[in-house]
Amino acid sequence: MIRPVLQDDAFLTDVDHATATQPEALHVWWLGQSGYLVAHQGTRLLLDPYLSNSLSEKYAATDKPHTRMTERVVAPECLRGISLITSSHNHTDHLDALTLRPLLATNPTAQLVVPTANLAFAAERLGSSTNLVGLGIGETATLGCVQVTAVPAAHDELLPCYVGYVLKIGSWTLYHSGDTLLYPGMPEKLAPFAPDIAFLPINGRLPERRVSGNxxxxxxxxxxxxxxxxxxxxxxxxxxxxxTEPPDLFIQTCDTLSQPYTVLCAGERVSFPLPPSDGG
Structure with missing residues (x-):
C-alpha cells in the first residue's frame, strides 16, 4: 500500500502553513485519482475529490474488486475553508456521497458544480440539492472568486453528462479534463483558454478493465x-x-516534446509563485 507524502494532520498543517505564509502563490495538492485541492489568495477549491473507501466496499464481493493501492490522504470532514467543489461526471470516484456529504457538512456554503444534465442524479445521491450548481457545456459561471466554464469530455462518448472544467482564479487558468478520451476538435476548443495548468488522466483504457476509457x-x-x-x-x-498506469510514458513524451510537467505523489504539494506568463 502506498502511503501519501503528507497525510491527515500533517497534510492539514501543510495546507494551513502554505496558504498563510504564501497566500499570493497557487498551491496544488494531489488527493489521489482525479482529486486536487487548489488554494490561492484565500480561496480553496476541490476538484473531483474522492476521499472514502466506498468503491472498495461496494465491489469487495464481486468479480471486479476495487483493491486500493494508496491510502487516503485526509478525511473529507477535516477539510475546511472550501468554497467550491467540482464533479465532472457521475462515476463514484468523481461524485462520491461519502466524500461530499461530510465535506458539505463542514463547509455548508460551498458550491458543488456538476454538469446540468447530472443535477437530478447528484441531488438524489447527496440527498439534497441545496449546494448544487448546474453548468452546461459551453456555459460559464462566476462563483465567488472563481470563473468556471464547462467544456466537453468524451468518456467514452461526447455526452452532456461528461464535462471538463476551465477555472480562472486570480491570474491563473486551470483545466481539469475530467475523464476523457481525445475527440475531434478537442485542441481547437481548449487552446483559446491557454491554460497555465492542465490536469489530465493517464490510465488509458483496456477492455479487460471493464471501465470507460481515458x-x-x-x-x-x-x-x-x-x-x-x-x-x-x-x-x-x-x-x-x-x-492504473505508471506515469513513465507521460514523462517520456513530455520530455520528448519539451512539455513542462509536474508529477505528484498523493498528498504532495506543488506551489507556483506566479503564473508562467508572469515569469513564474
Missing part, C-alpha cells in the same frame, strides 16, 4: 502540448490495482 500518458502529454498548457499534471492512477 487518455494514455502519451496522449495526455501531446494534448497538453497542442493546447499550449504551460504545465501538465497527470492523474487517475495509483488508486485501484485494476485501473
Amino acid at each position: 487518455l494514455w500518458g502519451d496522449e495526455a502529454a501531446r494534448l497538453a502540448k497542442v493546447i499550449g498548457a504551460k504545465r501538465a499534471i497527470p492523474c487517475h492512477y495509483e488508486l485501484f490495482t485494476f485501473n
Whole structure:
C-alpha cells in the first residue's frame, strides 16, 4: 500500500502553513485519482475529490474488486475553508456521497458544480440539492472568486453528462479534463483558454478493465502540448490495482516534446509563485 507524502494532520498543517505564509502563490495538492485541492489568495477549491473507501466496499464481493493501492490522504470532514467543489461526471470516484456529504457538512456554503444534465442524479445521491450548481457545456459561471466554464469530455462518448472544467482564479487558468478520451476538435476548443495548468488522466483504457476509457500518458502529454498548457499534471492512477498506469510514458513524451510537467505523489504539494506568463 502506498502511503501519501503528507497525510491527515500533517497534510492539514501543510495546507494551513502554505496558504498563510504564501497566500499570493497557487498551491496544488494531489488527493489521489482525479482529486486536487487548489488554494490561492484565500480561496480553496476541490476538484473531483474522492476521499472514502466506498468503491472498495461496494465491489469487495464481486468479480471486479476495487483493491486500493494508496491510502487516503485526509478525511473529507477535516477539510475546511472550501468554497467550491467540482464533479465532472457521475462515476463514484468523481461524485462520491461519502466524500461530499461530510465535506458539505463542514463547509455548508460551498458550491458543488456538476454538469446540468447530472443535477437530478447528484441531488438524489447527496440527498439534497441545496449546494448544487448546474453548468452546461459551453456555459460559464462566476462563483465567488472563481470563473468556471464547462467544456466537453468524451468518456467514452461526447455526452452532456461528461464535462471538463476551465477555472480562472486570480491570474491563473486551470483545466481539469475530467475523464476523457481525445475527440475531434478537442485542441481547437481548449487552446483559446491557454491554460497555465492542465490536469489530465493517464490510465488509458483496456477492455479487460471493464471501465470507460481515458487518455494514455502519451496522449495526455501531446494534448497538453497542442493546447499550449504551460504545465501538465497527470492523474487517475495509483488508486485501484485494476485501473492504473505508471506515469513513465507521460514523462517520456513530455520530455520528448519539451512539455513542462509536474508529477505528484498523493498528498504532495506543488506551489507556483506566479503564473508562467508572469515569469513564474
